[in-house]
Amino acid sequence: MPIQNQIILDVLSGKKVARTPMWIMRQAGRYLPEYQEVRKQAGSFINLCKSPELASEVTIQPLRRFALDAAIIFSDILTIPDAMGMDLKFEDNKGPYFEEALSSQKDLKRLDQKNAGEKLEYVYDAIKQTKIKLDNKVPLIGFAGSPWTLCVYMVEGKATKEFRKVRSLVYEDSAFIEKLNESLCSTITSYLVNQVKAGANVVMLFDSWGGLLNKNNYEKFSLEPMKQIIKEFKKESDVPVILFTRGGGNWLPLIIESGCDCIGLDWTVDINHAKSLVGNNIALQGNLDPCALHGDERSLRCAAKKVLEGYGEGHRHIFNLGHGIDQFVNPDNVNLLVEILKEESPAFHQN
Amino acid sequence: MPIQNQIILDVLSGKKVARTPMWIMRQAGRYLPEYQEVRKQAGSFINLCKSPELASEVTIQPLRRFALDAAIIFSDILTIPDAMGMDLKFEDNKGPYFEEALSSQKDLKRLDQKNAGEKLEYVYDAIKQTKIKLDNKVPLIGFAGSPWTLCVYMVEGKATKEFRKVRSLVYEDSAFIEKLNESLCSTITSYLVNQVKAGANVVMLFDSWGGLLNKNNYEKFSLEPMKQIIKEFKKESDVPVILFTRGGGNWLPLIIESGCDCIGLDWTVDINHAKSLVGNNIALQGNLDPCALHGDERSLRCAAKKVLEGYGEGHRHIFNLGHGIDQFVNPDNVNLLVEILKEESPAFHQN
Numbered sequence: 001m002p003i004q005n006q007i008i009l010d011v012l013s014g015k016k017v018a019r020t021p022m023w024i025m026r027q028a029g030r031y032l033p034e035y036q037e038v039r040k041q042a043g044s045f046i047n048l049c050k051s052p053e054l055a056s057e058v059t060i061q062p063l064r065r066f067a068l069d070a071a072i073i074f075s076d077i078l079t080i081p082d083a084m085g086m087d088l089k090f091e092d093n094k095g096p097y098f099e100e101a102l103s104s105q106k107d108l109k110r111l112d113q114k115n116a117g118e119k120l121e122y123v124y125d126a127i128k129q130t131k132i133k134l135d136n137k138v139p140l141i142g143f144a145g146s147p148w149t150l151c152v153y154m155v156e157g158k159a160t161k162e163f164r165k166v167r168s169l170v171y172e173d174s175a176f177i178e179k180l181n182e183s184l185c186s187t188i189t190s191y192l193v194n195q196v197k198a199g200a201n202v203v204m205l206f207d208s209w210g211g212l213l214n215k216n217n218y219e220k221f222s223l224e225p226m227k228q229i230i231k232e233f234k235k236e237s238d239v240p241v242i243l244f245t246r247g248g249g250n251w252l253p254l255i256i257e258s259g260c261d262c263i264g265l266d267w268t269v270d271i272n273h274a275k276s277l278v279g280n281n282i283a284l285q286g287n288l289d290p291c292a293l294h295g296d297e298r299s300l301r302c303a304a305k306k307v308l309e310g311y312g313e314g315h316r317h318i319f320n321l322g323h324g325i326d327q328f329v330n331p332d333n334v335n336l337l338v339e340i341l342k343e344e345s346p347a348f349h350q351n
Numbered sequence: 352m353p354i355q356n357q358i359i360l361d362v363l364s365g366k367k368v369a370r371t372p373m374w375i376m377r378q379a380g381r382y383l384p385e386y387q388e389v390r391k392q393a394g395s396f397i398n399l400c401k402s403p404e405l406a407s408e409v410t411i412q413p414l415r416r417f418a419l420d421a422a423i424i425f426s427d428i429l430t431i432p433d434a435m436g437m438d439l440k441f442e443d444n445k446g447p448y449f450e451e452a453l454s455s456q457k458d459l460k461r462l463d464q465k466n467a468g469e470k471l472e473y474v475y476d477a478i479k480q481t482k483i484k485l486d487n488k489v490p491l492i493g494f495a496g497s498p499w500t501l502c503v504y505m506v507e508g509k510a511t512k513e514f515r516k517v518r519s520l521v522y523e524d525s526a527f528i529e530k531l532n533e534s535l536c537s538t539i540t541s542y543l544v545n546q547v548k549a550g551a552n553v554v555m556l557f558d559s560w561g562g563l564l565n566k567n568n569y570e571k572f573s574l575e576p577m578k579q580i581i582k583e584f585k586k587e588s589d590v591p592v593i594l595f596t597r598g599g600g601n602w603l604p605l606i607i608e609s610g611c612d613c614i615g616l617d618w619t620v621d622i623n624h625a626k627s628l629v630g631n632n633i634a635l636q637g638n639l640d641p642c643a644l645h646g647d648e649r650s651l652r653c654a655a656k657k658v659l660e661g662y663g664e665g666h667r668h669i670f671n672l673g674h675g676i677d678q679f680v681n682p683d684n685v686n687l688l689v690e691i692l693k694e695e696s697p698a699f700h701q702n
Contacts, residue, residue, distance in 0.1 A: 124629055159512075161510075162677075164642065164679070167642040171645050171646030171650045171651075171654065172474070172645050188581055197628060213640075214640045215619070215621045216657055217640070218619075249600065250600040250624075251599065251621075267599055268562060268566070268569075268598065269564045269599060270602075274636050287565075289522075289565045289568070291519045291522055294519035294522050294523050296523075298598065299523075299525075300522075303522065306567055322565070326383060326515060
């Protein structure tokens with residue numbers, strides 16, 4: 001059965017659409033009281049990720065509240081290092097961490113690539129259960145962290161203030177970083193292919209920490225591995241790929257050449273400038289400042305309109321925040337944003 | 352008596368030079384054992400800032416070790432909110448903080464603009480003592496934090512992970528942020544003018560947190576106030592102004608119009624692209640990745656050469672890191688970098 005609301009797939013394949021579609025990064029999350037309840041029931045964040053029933057439930061929660069145009073599977077980018085044996089831990093208000101971070105090439109022996117696929121079955125199961133619950137209403141987005149971003153967490157152990165260990169290792173021991181990247185590439189590719197097999201209609205690469213690097217090293221350690229993944233993925237699947245590098249605004253001319261179908265923009269990028277670079281060949285996703293959701297209606301409308309006006313006339317824009325929605329947002333403001341988009345965006349789709 | 356080593360002033364005024372000059376952000380700092388000793392003697396970071404004798408001593412320490420082309424007065428960007436009555440505190444391994452952060456317009460009453468100038472005399476005294484100790488060998492750089500960056504600290508109380516309070520206030524209560532910015536502008540302008548009167552030969556605005564904003568808000572809350580400061584400053588002084596927005600790579604076309612004489616680039620910006628935007632009208636400063644100082648000689652040379660090659664032929668580049676030097680750098684590597692610059696940079700000054 002075809003998906004009823006195809007608008008995001010239409011934008012991704014370059015079809016004409018009547019309005020700007022929208023979903024929200026981290027839309028299934030702590031700002032929703034119903035999420036908090038399931039999270040409590042699960043006992044821990046990691047249990048929630050690993051329970052296909054609960055993960056699929058929280059995945060569809062935002063769709064019950066808001067007229068969003070896609071669901072994104074509830075999971076975490078660190079499922080892969082966890083499946084490779086790194087034992088992912090979460091503590092409230094501390095975020096994810098690994099107790100034993102990697103420091104040099106000899107630590108790579110600790111990574112189990114062979115059985116990682118099997119250990120990720122819970123993600124595919126969650127996707128399957130979500131597809132049933134979604135009942136073909138909207139497309140489901142699958143995702144993975146980029147090799148570099150996983151590498152950052154695996155080397156730092158957690159999100160640190162300056163990420164100095166991994167940023168220094170890029171110069172001190174680049175062979176180690178390259179090897180680690182390599183070992184992640186094939187695992188991520190199969191992970192994405194398997195998510196599609198389980199039912200994902202779009203996949204997205206989250207390169208949350210590409211922006212830590214300089215241009216040369218971004219190209220070498222972050223973009224090149226993502227290009228490889230996209231190339232291998234495209235051999236096995238024809239679902240569209242969204243690539244999002246936070247802090248990647250300086251490198252759009254490089255990202256355009258990555259083979260992705262859509263580029264995610266954080267809130268610092270001028271979407272008008274981005275459109276002038278990508279033309280109509282690639283879709284753009286973003287780029288509302290997530291903090292705009294803390295303003296009143298006038299302020300939120302003004303900020304959302306600036307993004308719409310920045311993109312201007314055209315059919316290749318998926319509205320989204322420039323980063324994940326934060327836990328302090330009032331869910332009513334998300335509804336307001338959906339309404340604003342419905343009211344304001346058709347004007348940009350007249351031709 | 353004229354300054355003996357004028358090369359940085361020459362680059363700033365557009366004269367032809369025979370090599371690329373260099374200084375290092377935070378060059379007087381914790382990576383130097385002799386700094387650590389004076390810091391211990393001072394008892395606290397804040398005492399060190401407030402003692403003209405000790406501050407001038409640590410200012411000239413890096414010049415004794417390395418053939419750098421400028422000194423920068425040892426101080427902190429938060430001296431201004433401190434002088435306005437916010438009581439700046441430092442704790443080891445915690446960084447600077449204010450116990451009572453500002454939250455709304457009524458808190459602005461707590462700020463004492465009138466007597467701030469007087470309370471900053473210790474900075475001017477440190478500059479005077481440094482000038483004597485420098486004995487006209489190299490120029491001395493004075494500096495201030497940008498209004499937005501001070502605003503970030505004054506509202507957050509300290510450097511936080513996501514800076515969500517101030518980023519949200521931009522939407523929730525923009526009038527408050529504007530008023531706070533306004534009250535900082537005139538204080539910062541007089542502060543810079545007084546630094547020049549005391550002997551500073553160049554001044555620099557550190558906009559460490561401009562990169563948190565989106566383009567519209569960067570323009571409104573960060574760049575516009577800096578423009579005002581530069582305009583007012585230029586009425587009273589003819590020393591060159593360097594403007595550095597960390598994370599500002601996306602907004603170079605706007606920054607070019609700020610009235611500054613030199614734009615500081617962090618390490619994420621492609622200096623070649625920046626040069627193509629600014630042409631010969633404005634100098635560029637930067638943009639080596641600070642972590643490159645953790646590599647071996649081959650790696651450091653390669654990274655430094657990429658910056659030199661990126662800028663290419665021309666006389667308007669001051670070599671520097673893209674951010675402050677970190678406390679874990681081996682000082683020998685700074686010497687190595689100075690040597691590398693001396694060897695490699697003349698090739699780019701043939702014409």
